[in-house]
Amino acid sequence: MTSSITTAMLDIAVEQARIGRDEGGVPIGAALFGPDGAVLGRGRNRRVQHDDPSVHGETDAFRAAGRQRSYRDTTMVTTLSPCWYCSGLVRQFGIGTLIIGEARTFQGGHDWLIEHGVDVVILDDPRCIDLMTAFIAERPEVWNEDIGEE
Amino acid sequence: MTSSITTAMLDIAVEQARIGRDEGGVPIGAALFGPDGAVLGRGRNRRVQHDDPSVHGETDAFRAAGRQRSYRDTTMVTTLSPCWYCSGLVRQFGIGTLIIGEARTFQGGHDWLIEHGVDVVILDDPRCIDLMTAFIAERPEVWNEDIGEE
Numbered sequence: 001m002t003s004s005i006t007t008a009m010l011d012i013a014v015e016q017a018r019i020g021r022d023e024g025g026v027p028i029g030a031a032l033f034g035p036d037g038a039v040l041g042r043g044r045n046r047r048v049q050h051d052d053p054s055v056h057g058e059t060d061a062f063r064a065a066g067r068q069r070s071y072r073d074t075t076m077v078t079t080l081s082p083c084w085y086c087s088g089l090v091r092q093f094g095i096g097t098l099i100i101g102e103a104r105t106f107q108g109g110h111d112w113l114i115e116h117g118v119d120v121v122i123l124d125d126p127r128c129i130d131l132m133t134a135f136i137a138e139r140p141e142v143w144n145e146d147i148g149e150e
Numbered sequence: 151m152t153s154s155i156t157t158a159m160l161d162i163a164v165e166q167a168r169i170g171r172d173e174g175g176v177p178i179g180a181a182l183f184g185p186d187g188a189v190l191g192r193g194r195n196r197r198v199q200h201d202d203p204s205v206h207g208e209t210d211a212f213r214a215a216g217r218q219r220s221y222r223d224t225t226m227v228t229t230l231s232p233c234w235y236c237s238g239l240v241r242q243f244g245i246g247t248l249i250i251g252e253a254r255t256f257q258g259g260h261d262w263l264i265e266h267g268v269d270v271v272i273l274d275d276p277r278c279i280d281l282m283t284a285f286i287a288e289r290p291e292v293w294n295e296d297i298g299e300e
Contacts (some may be wrong), residue, residue: 047217053243054204054213061203067197070300088238088259093203093298109238135167147245 006099006121009033009077012030012042013101014127016057017079020044022072026139026146027131028080030057032065032095035073041065047146056146062093071095078129081108081146091116105136106147156249158205159183159227162192162275163251167229168208170194176289176296177281178230180207182215182245185223191215194208197296200220206296221245227280230257233297241266251278255286256297 009031016029026062029085034040043060058078066149068074071093076082079101087109087116090098097119100110104124112141114120157180165178176195184190193210197203199264218224221243228233229251233239238258240248247269250260254274255262264270294300 051217052213053215053217054209059204059209063202067201067203067295069295072299072300084238084242085235086238087242088236090235091238092234095299145217145219148221150222150244
């Protein structure tokens with residue numbers, strides 16, 4: 001994929017993250033794309049908004065995409081390196097490609113996914129870094145809760 | 151934990167799995183228990199019932215339990231060895247103990263969880279084996295969809 005395509009895909013996840021931030025939530029967004037580049041589902045972390053710890057950006061996008069027969073040629077785009085829960089989702093369903101906005105403020109399971117054959121692209125996008133850096137500084141207790149840190 | 155306690159905990163997950171089977175769904179149930187043994191949340195796979203691929207037994211129980219400050223002293227009980235998605239959930243949130251009804255009809259990430267410090271008990275329960283054996287024989291296409299097999 002060219003960098004203009006990956007950036008356009010990331011833009012959709014960043015938009016979700018910003019909506020989440022504006023709602024007072026954890027600013028992580030994601031989207032699942034089909035083989036033709038069409039958006040199958042968009043999502044964002046809604047721990048705060050729905051009082052629901054199970055809704056991470058990636059799981060929300062996966063849910064929004066509905067039931068799919070195959071994920072091999074789909075691409076998950078997320079603003080932040082996926083935690084183990086979301087990395088497990090990518091591995092179990094065989095999502096072929098993972099595009100990550102940034103992996104500086106948090107490192108999840110992306111190296112593990114590479115080992116297991118997922119095509120991973122890390123963009124180091126300043127918008128994503130800024131969103132998380134600001135959130136972690138402002139709401140460290142919510143962030144720690146979201147990743148299971150005590 | 152004594153075997154009578156683990157069996158009583160598993161009974162709750164089996165009840166959920168049977169409800170799921172009777173609804174026409176994938177018969178996997180789970181429950182999350184607090185440090186005192188109280189049920190924090192019950193859940194079951196609802197891929198078919200809700201047309202939602204994100205609702206596995208474990209994620210449904212985790213969701214039903216609501217936001218928790220710590221999972222270290224909680225126990226996840228599931229009728230079937232957790233897939234990578236649900237294993238990732240257990241690892242990310244630091245759920246301390248995992249009780250598995252059976253790991254014959256499907257092997258997920260339980261060995262990986264043991265490596266990462268989770269206390270895992272596998273009960274090899276005939277009720278759980280029978281539920282999955284019957285379902286896999288009757289609805290192989292739904293089962294394969296549920297674990298991302300093409």
